[in-house]
Amino acid sequence: MAYRLIGKDFVPPDVPGKVTGRIKYAEDYARDGMVYARLLTSPVPHGRVVAIDASEALAMDGVYGILTADDVYPDGEPQSTGLKVLTNEPTLMGEPILAVAARDEITAENAIAAISLTIERLPFVLDPLDSLQEGGDNAYNGGNTFIFRQGFAEEKWTADQVASFRSGNEPTAEAQQSWEYGDLEAGFAASDFVHETTFSTAGYPHMSMEPRSAMAYWENGKCYLHGTSQSLSAIAEPMAAIVGVPLEDFVFINEATGGGFGQRARAGSIPSMAIPAKLSQKINRPVMMRVSREEEFTIGGARQGLQGWVKVGFKRDGSMAAMDMYCVSDNGGKGGGGDANSAAAGVSALYQTEAMRFRNTSIGTNTGHRGAQRGPGENQIMAIMAPIMDKAAEELGLDRLEIRKLNAAQNGDVSGPRSTPFTSAYMPEALEQAATQFDWEGKKGRSRQKNGAKVRGLGIGQGYHNAGRSGMDGLIRLMPSGRLQIHNGVGNLGTYSYASTSRAAAEVLMMEWENCDVVTGRTDRHLPITSPQDGSNSIFTNTRTCFGAAQDLLAKMKEIAAMDLGGDPADYEIDGSRIYQVADNTAGMTYAEVAQRGMELGGKFTGEAELPEELNALTALSVSRLAGTGLMGIFHDPRHNDNPPGFTVTFTEIELDKETGKFEILDMVTVAECGTVVHPQGLANQLRGGAVWGIGLSVLERHLYDPQNGLPASSGYWQSKIPTYLDTPAQIGTGWVDLPDPENPVGARGIGEPSMGAVSAALNAAISDALGGHLFDTAPVTTDMIINHIAGVSEEATPLAQNNFRG
């Protein structure tokens, strides 16, 4: 289908502000009388605050007040996992205990230093298996695991069970969570190649560039909070609840967010923003709380680390007949994360496994709080699976591309525990296109070619993530000026989907983009509930809502035109910001005229009556506040069918230096299969950015906690090894299949997350290839591991385990 806007590049409205530094992040705001807050955080990985003596600090010149957990939770802290605003029961080192406000940051830090904190130290644990073992310590006060709707519980294995798992065997204990489909035993019986191994992947921090700084002030009983998030609107109601203010008295301001990557999608994962709000309320001054990089690390969360056992069987023809997977997931100090389940479902989707069993037990540790991070689960497991696929191909005498094509998801395929069909799937096409773009046929002969100390490795990776939230709302207004105001609360992380999905509305109304405004940035601009920009959801979900709202508006326009100019609404067509009769295009009205007429008519045309049922609370509030200000298109998105996937394929060639353990990425091509392309430049950015993230997961990024005392060791950019310009290719090839998906009105699906998984998979496969097919069964594979492998050195202790064991 030929679109005017969909699939075309454009300049998103916030880009000039980004290159000039004019766009404002939370920390860039200032307010008269503003004071500065700093945090006192837990000095222990697990403890209980016994006493706080702040008298000396409060007596200091320029100190305005203190906020403690007792102020935030007068009736006691909630007894559950999850980050708290402030706490007296820290379960991770660096958890905020109190905040002090002062005239400047130095004074605030001096005041923090003058506070006497008495804290009872409790036993801590850093490895889920240590906690799982009988007699092991528990990370939480009520146990070592938290079961939804039941509360804290204790999960223990015998010492033999833990030891057996540690030495590489299938865990024998009953899992907390499991699902299964197909006949697993028959699958393995029918397999000609079976591979069984334990594996581990690192959890590591999000490390968004913008720390979660926030500024708040109160005016006329209303709380204005400048913060950072992946969503303006979805976050508003829960954030208002955390601050303790009615939704209608809460304004959230967030023009731009300096990175989220899954960790800022929900209010519950950024409750620290409530600290300046509460403190401001208490001391009656605007409060800026700048969060340091180290604090961003400790409260900013991390990907879940997985440690597991997997057994995969392949038939002679290469098809994956059976897969059995058992994970022990690290829930960190504050719970959170469902990575293992997504990992298993991802394998099912990507490799079309005929029979599958998944088991998982989630255990807390006193390490960073866990939550979604770009392709949670899928991206870790693909890095483990890709070298195994290559091993299977080698054992069965198949081409590495062929074995992947054979197992690839296509239209009509299903996946996961409930055999959910895909809305559409074109993985074979993606593989083919990427192979052509990369020149697999021409290059595959270079695999394991030596040149002095250097050796070539080639890798093919595949990525998958499913995305497709429903139940969100669309809200647009045609103004008397003829301009279209598209209200979008998606959050502005830099994917530009807030703008590119808004273009679906302009597309429906056949409007010039120059005549459209995206209304976003603060909730008092009256936003509908839209999907947060997370889980690769925004493209699929928000094009549906924008499209739906535009259709509602179009229907209203036709109704008005028919009312004024005669005939039936169906007799009218639009173009050039005009609505006119199909039969006689001189009989028509400009958009400005229709909008003016709509405003005269009022009622349902201007959002004053006949609103769609089931509108979300915030949308309803926004509509009520906007009522009468323009011709309004309103839409509530019903549930869609099936599972909209995002698929990616990456081919890469590396040259690994066997003397230094370092390698260079010579070529990298990523192709996306994400339905119709909405915004090519944005998509290319997602593929490139995903590649950088994939490289981080595959070989660099880490999460270090000192086993002796629970201190976090990777709390900055340096120690957490965020990839740089020189660790990533100077050029990354991109491409896309561009076939429409039937469940989306413009045919589009999301892609942000799988763009990473394919790269981590391809890179791990390429390293394995360069090393003659060696399987590390872990991610990341770091320089020292490669050197040790080549030199035949084994470390006395387990290699650095990123607070996970490595089997």
Place this chain on the structure above:
Amino acid sequence: MPATSHDVMPDIELYQPTDEENALELASTLGDDGWIVGGGQDTYGWLKDRNKSPAAMIEIAQIDAWKGVKETADGIEIGAVTTLTDIANHPLVQSKFNLLATAAGKVASPQIRNVGTLGGNLNQDARCWYYRRGLDCYRAGGNICYADSPEGLNREHAIFGASRCVAVSPSDTAPALVALDATMVVASASGERLIPAQDFFVGPNRDIVNMTVLNEGEILTAVRLPNEWANAEFYFEKVADRNVWDFALVSVAAAIKVSAGAITDARIVCGAVECTPRRLEAVENAIRGQQRSEQLADQVAAMATDGARPLNYNHFKVPLMENLVKRAIRG
């Protein structure tokens, strides 16, 4: 302090002397209360964290006499506050002592090289994360090492010369200067002394809280490179996790004189394996007089790690160091 993340520069006095006498006088008067700042790239983190608390900074970067590269009778002299970028790009350094130019160009990141000075790079403190976190370890004047224990995170630590403290020399330029047989010019209010580069750095067995032999009130003002090693065949390589910012896991700097294919003299030095740059005299002796070849490199590489004592997580440094020495000899 481990508990709370400090992040702003605390109140500290600043002196910006513009002439040598004034700087040396300040250094002498302030003694331990003064902190000599070149480019400050290793300083401000300490201060922001409040893990080191001098009363005053003495910024010497504006002293022209200690800046720049000049030719001398028997080599070149580089002022200690010359930036690493200026050294990496300087034609004289590039043409005669390219080893140093290469090493300087591998430090941290472009912006750090733009501001960071040679003196700062040589005098920078250990990068052991326990120490940087502000823990009271041996190096901080305490009585324990957190890194060298069965569970300690010591992947980046020493395989040689540990004495209680297992931190390594983080500098990229230091091994190059030792390989070039440089002389350090150290000034104080009471005069000047010259120290061979090799003796400038000090291990924990002799001084556990300082990484150089500089005394209170002394300032490294210049480095002299003798023509003796000008235009020798040079080899520098640094292996780090990331190719920007990161400190070496192991680095090698070698100056080798070759005549008709035979090695007439050599100085080979490794970084990040010991608290000081580690000169490999046994290897140098073994290759002197030999034909420079792959076989020779393979024969002598194991000597480089003779006596290495790896910790739990840094066994990889042994083969890595041998490989780098091999490459240096192979050329």
Place this chain on the structure above:
Amino acid sequence: MNPKLTRRRFIKGVIASGAVATSTTIWYAANGQARPAGAVERMIRININGQMRSVDVAPQETLASTLRYKLGLTGTKLGCNRGECGACTVLVDDIPSYACSVLTHSVKNKRVESVEGLEAANGDLHPVQQAFVDELSPQCGYCTPGQVMSAVGLLRSNPNPNREEARQGMAGNICRCGSYDSYLNGVMRAAQIG
């Protein structure tokens, strides 16, 4: 081992260190010595984006603090405040430097340029800025001002870099979104325009 710990005593040490300037003064007085002369004056004039600005700067203040909090130039971002990310990159006499790791007093006799100083008087974007728009180089945008300044600095010293030179020159800037490739496209385009 006593499970209760009090931070009282070492905290005293911290306060002492926090108020260290004062205590030194007292020390010198008590020892009958003159405090060394030559400590910096707080009021300085500094050339920012071509304008001489008078500003009260504490001795230990970083350039990033002065720009953001004293002069309201919030385009310079603090990503780590440790010289580990590059978001605060500014030009000092055309040389890219981390504003978080440079003292304001160290640059008072130099030209400081931040991202706010790049646009032409008529509002036209600088070629680097325009190229970054055209290539959609930024994603979240938080590192962008730093990337812009590094690119401007690079192109001033090397107006026609090849892609590898551009990559080396930009290397001191982290982009967590991973937009490196797009920024390099921008730098190469700007070099053509420039």
Place this chain on the structure above:
Amino acid sequence: MGEIVRYKRDVWGEEVILGVSWDLLWVVAVAVLVLLAAHAIIMAALANKKMEKASSEGRRVLRHETIDRLFHWVMAASILVLIATGTAPILGLRIAWLNIHWIAGLLLTFVVVFHIIRSLFWQDFKSMILGPKDFGEPFDSSKKPGKYTFEQKGMHWAVTVVVLAVIVTGVLLFLQIDTPFWDRTNSMPEDQLGLMFLLHGLSTLALIALAATHIYFALRPEKLFYTRSMVSGWISEDEMTANHDTSLWSPKEAD
């Protein structure tokens, strides 16, 4: 001047003992110097009233066997080396002291163990026992000691206690460093470690004081014959009868 104990923060910020305050080194040095100087002055003032010095000529009796003299001097040397190497870094001397220190410490430990065994089974242990009646000795010029004077016994037992304390704490600290015999584990809790350092430091200070006092008296003219006996083994019969009660100590003749 400061406190006796230095504190530090452990990893969690809890205050724990770091060790002794080395300011005390100066306190001890000054105190010992003042006391000994005072003693020297008083002795000089009383010099003319003093009785004549016994002659070193004539028959010689054996006071210390060769093996014991050897023990004494090995112990003395190791203690001096230990004090020198232990205080060098405190005084700011940059030497590689630790290996010498623990080797000397091991030597000291061995000879002390040797001496304990020998003294228990082969020597006249009774001669060194400090009983209540010994305390009257300094105040009653008619009372003469057996083999060892009250002062010598006092010094011996003071040194015994202090050296044993130094050795026990030293050995525990020895376990905290890498040696050719083992790799350290760094497993001692930080507060206990600090306590060991404190006790090692305090006993070191005491040992310095005792060693200085001991050397001072060994060099005093009226005691020099004891020192000679520690070198050559004998004292003269005159010296014996002038200073000792031969009913309590009847040594055999020297060779």
